Amino acid sequence: MNWRLSCILACWLPLAAHAVEVDPVPSVMWAFYHKQLLADAPFVFDARVKLLAPPFAEDARQVPLEIDARAFKGHVVRILAWAELNPLPKIVDFQPKEGVLPWLALRIRIEQATPLRAAVLTDDGIWHVGSALIDAAGGGCTAPSVVRSQPGWEEHLGEVLGGRYPRGEFSRVRVQVAHPMDNGLVSGIPEFFINHGQLRGQDDQVLAELELFPAVSENPNLAFDIEAPGPTRLVLRDNSGNEFDAAIP
């Protein structure tokens, strides 16, 4: 174990109750992803990072996922999520700034039953890893596009539906963006997906940075909890250079 982590575990006892060294889900891939995505940085498996998904995927193309790291509010630098057994595992890289809660909901595609991970980097340099297991009949990543089967879909590209929902201390902002999110795995169709997003508040101040990967479902559904006052702007860009802009009053 890393010396720094040992020290933290020894000095900060309350952490020990939540953080364990034993992987809470059966996985043969953890070491690989720890190296690949977290560069072997210090980490703990931590139940305070809640990765909430249904136990099984009713629709493997649209699996709801909620990442809740509010236990680390004020200390979150970055949230990375992935599906271990997906052909394209990476889901999202989310960097909430001041005024945005470390919470995110979205929908993803999974190809088979898989462990899911959300790794939360706190400002002390430790990754706190939340885990879940999901069962699936499979095929979510290689299923033909539903968007592309609808004639005239190109005309709707980048249309955003959504709203703001007051929740007392903060407000929930939800959006649904018309985009096929082609992942390159369906024959003959190259990658075409929204890969970047930015939430902006008053005076165009950046509230959060968002990198999306092709594991995110078609017509991406995103939800954020924002403390900063509205209006909020969401600026999205896809890998073909299209920019989409939405204003949430």
Place this chain on the structure above:
Amino acid sequence: MRWILLLCLGLSLPALADLDYALKPRLIAADTWLLEGSTDNFAKANGGNIVNTAFIVTEAGVVVIDTGPSRRYGEALRQAIAQVTPRPVIQVLITHHHPDHALGNQAFKDVPIGALADTTRLLHEQGDSLAENLYRMVGDWMRGTEVVLPTQALQPGVLSVGQHDLRLLALTGHTGADLAILDQRTGVLFTGDLVFYQRALTTPHSPGLAAWQADLDTLQALPWNLIVPGHGPVAADAQPFAQMRDYLGWLDQLLRDGAANGSDMAELIRSPIPERFAAINLSRYELTRSVSHLYPRYERAQMQRLDTRY
């Protein structure tokens, strides 16, 4: 390699022979027999026998209502009928295209298989993938099962077989094409999956919960005296209708409120299920599925256009 395969076949054969649905027809009204399935989910332990099928022994021959989840079930059903009556099967009626109701058709290829035209279309479009999914869940019980499409398009109205006038109703709430059958001679109402009782209803192909509620009104107003639900026990009172209405109303309100509050799908799936539905089997499982099927429509209905580029 080949000997391994042979060994496996050798080992699995005795197991296959044990796959016996042990169907026991039960007389529930004059001339009317029920084969009641469990209220569990599809599993290797039950071979997919989670469904109610039935048959009516008329003077002119036997009318079968739904053929079950597999070829093996269809064959067992046919044998069970032969135990009860020497009369031939002369008509099959399929209530809807779901695999647990229609994949026994193979055993009735020599008989007219009637269904609503849209049921046949849906079975044609989705049958193979529905069957594949069932294979995944119940395994060997499904061996040799193939989709056999209905051969006869039913119209709403009265179908007379022997002394039994069967009133056929074309409804939509469960799959978009749902046949209900009222035997006007006995008052037995076969609801298909428009009614689930003590078992959570399923929504993968429902056109919407309002249509389903309307169908329940239509059914309840008929002169029935015994309800045979698609899943769950028969009832001589209106309890299955009351339970369906209550559950559908709760589900609709949950999804409506969720959309109005900006809840995410993952949150809705974790919603508490009211205590009064505690006796309904699989309600948590089916809520997870129903949210996935239905919530996107509720969400979109209350979202605004926000893009500013166009």
